[in-house]
Amino acid sequence: MMHPLSRLLPLLVATFMAGSALAQAIDYDPRRAPELRACDEHQYHGRVEQARACYSPLVNSSNAVIQAEAFWAMGDLQRANECFRDFAKANPRAVQPRIRWARLFLQTHQYNDAAETFREALRIFPNDPHAKIGLARVLAERFEGDAGPLIEEVLREHDDLVEAYLVSAQLALEAGQVEAAQKQLERAGDLAAKQKLPPLEIFTMRAAIESSRDRDPQPWIKRALDYNPRYGAAYEQLAHFEIMRRRYREATALLRRAIEVQPDLWSAHAELGSNLLRLGQVEEARQQLTAAYSGDPYSPTTVNSLRLLDRIDQFDVSSTPVAVAGDTYVVRLRLHRSESSVLEPYAIDLIQQGIATFSRRYGFKLQEPVTVELYPDHDDFAVRVAALPGIGLLGVTFGYVVAMDSPSGRASGDFHWGSTLWHELAHVFTLEATDHRVPRWLSEGISVFEEWRTGPTPGVVVPPDVITALNDDKFLPVADLDGGFIRPAYPNQIQVSYVQAGLICLFVEQRWGFERLAALLHQFDRANVTTAAAVQAAFKMAPADFDKEFDAFLHSRYGALLAGMNEYQSQYQAARKATQSEQWNDAVAPAKRAAELYPEHVGPGSPNLLLARAFDKLGRRAEAIAAVEAYRNAGGWDPAALRELARWLDEVGRKQDATTVLQSLNYSEPLNPEQHVQLGERLLADNRAEDSLREFRVLLALRDHDQAPALFGAARALYALGDRAASRRHVLDALAAAPHYKPAQEFLLKIVEERSKNE
């Protein structure tokens, strides 16, 4: 049953009419009006009716700010907004009302407006700590690295603000710094008791700390619920930290509890809906998101998720058993109908290889079917990763569910979907093998490392911006590397952290052997293991010593490049300049030197590709081939460059190598019909009829307007496989579509003659 978004709009109106409350966050600001505080007491203790009775007359208050707060508490957010807006307009120097207005924006997910309004308050009064805390909340909500320094600044100047300690504790806990978080909460608890502020958020965070230590959080939850029996946020907050740790199942159970305790906690409904989507439970996800939308129509995540669900019937869902080392695993694919027939065979093949490779290397067998979803519309994929910090732009893994961009969603050459799928499959293993306890950096590191070692584009790829970060000493200590993913401190830190994590895995493999990397992963099979402890246990050395050895490894591997960075830049620029002005002889030496210094540069403008072009223009084809092969062996996969390589390999008689290169293009550019025509014919000529048949079947799916060549190709492949009946049907179908297709006519006459001879 579909729920198009348009049908939900009347519910929005109904919500305002009924005045259903959107729970306000606790206002810790001592400037809050005393009239409101009396009502707040009821609210914080979950006495809903009393709270409503108390707030209700205040909507007629002569004080516009009190009026706004009363409307807000009663759930009439539009009137609340109007009151704040009018007051701010009439009082250009008012600070506290602006902070509260910004909080209203924050609650309704309008983060840009919230940030701007907090900043406006700070322009009027630059030292207002509550404006800074509010701004830090916005930054934290968006996982921006500036949240930490801002809250530290507040705490340096005001060591008695409960909310500042709460935000600080939240940031610490999200970064896995449990001890620091606990310390901040203890201080917050003391202050709250002294200042008679509600301890609900403190109890909740204490519960989250217990949970992150794999201890029972229940005593703290009980304290929160004793204080306010309708405080579903206690469970919701616990779920938030479980989601941060990618423990989606555990989060789901907590979110269910949250809405049991507080059925109108719309944010919990929304998070439960998103989380059920992550677990592949589409129908219940839809119910929860619809409920969330009915109460909180402001969340773009909810709206976008519902829009995605409205289009879900455009996707084909398949379930395929694959055999690996004597076991059978089920692979579920959710692919857009327009491309499912094209992508399915390659996806299944790669997933089967991935299961075989990772089961063997990490000693873990999948316990459930793995689901892979490919989205042609990047916005749909973006919905799936909404509200998750530091997620890569191409794919995401939620345990046994992988969601990623489809190759049709990006320009040719932008995206190697095979490598992305391989990366995500590695996550399935690292997450599930450790019950999602593996730290973010190690899970990403292993995925990147496996792309380099066992993936469809093997080669250690280290982009120029990572070399620059290494040169600028921006790599993080291993124990702090998670921070580089969760709250990046500079623009490309997430990307740098991915590669650093991959290089750490490479270092472990080269220093101690691959088995030690698997052993490091399995340190996290147990609960309460920090990166520092895991490093100590796996390598018998302190993390600081590990960092030193890693640094030495980096300098031995990239020392020449780092020392020769200036030379690389000048050689590379000289090669580019010569290439642009078509001075091919002048391009060779600098391109060659640049490629020697930095062979891992396989992105756009790779020096090896410049070199290949120059050699080709000079008629030095063998050297041109060698340069593109060096590029490919280092992990380069640009479809145009590899197509050219295949052509050159053909010309020098290396037909099979050319076929291998062309086959690799199916994992970067599978939607190019010409490629499948070529591959189908080549594989047939190489007596690889089964592979050939696959190519022709894909071609059939790609070319619904011109099916005859694909049907004829399939007919010949089936004939080679000995399936005469199917071969006959295919050639007849080809000729039914294109009656004058001469090669097919000849083939038909041949099989008819052969049959009559055998009769």
Added chain:
Amino acid sequence: MKTFFLAAALLAVPTLAGAASFTFIVAGLGGEPEYEERFREEAAVIGAAAVEAAGGDKSHVVMLMGEQARRDSLRREFQEFAAKVKPTDSATVVLIGHGTYDGEDYRFNVPGADITGSELGQLFDRLSAKRQLIVNATSSSGATIELWQRPDRVVITATKSGGERTATRFAQYWGQAVSGDAADVNKDETVTAAEAFDYANRQVAASFKSDVALATEHARIAGEDTAAFAVAHIGASAVSGTSPEVAALLTQRGQIEQDLEGVKGRKTTLSEDQYYDELEGVLVRLAHLQQQIDAKRAVQ
């Protein structure tokens, strides 16, 4: 599918009657070196294919570019071209380059003063050929489709309206369609206007998709019997002229094609085995006949 049979039969008509194929190509003002070069290249590809379609007779193809494409020169050349074309011939006009539309009139950008859609329409009306194809591959070309439509004329535009103003990609793919077999979907060795349009249209859409770019052009085709207007011949069918013997065989071929349509039409009423058996019977006959046609053509 009856249309297909009619189309195939009609295709044989011009060659049987000794009709000739004439083409007039203009590459307009590029404005920038990149466009100048591109338009010239596209015109050259389409021109070479037109010469081949005319049986190698270069005098049947007029190609204007650069200064030759000035308004006065274009008008003069077209009048001469129109005078050569007889009613039994087929005439194709291809415009490549930039066009504009100001809400009232379309203008084709040529060196010097532009030429308007109305002026071009008047020129095209001088053609006496009963089978005409106008391909306006310029930006804003959609503004001309209704203006130029006439009975016996097929009009193709690169854009759906005058409002699609971005430089177009259509001509590049039209060139591919008429210079190879990629557009020949039914493999009858003849590329029709419908096939070429379909091919170019798909390729344009695919190129925008591949660039993950918003499509800025949507081609249109108007006119009757678009599947009967041959724009290129490939292989044996490229041989000009048809002997009476071959003509008789082609008539037989048309009858078998009718039988084929009959079998396909009965598909849902037949068992799978019956369907394929009947299909095979017809297609084997057709294949044998095609061998005879090819043999006769080979000795022509």
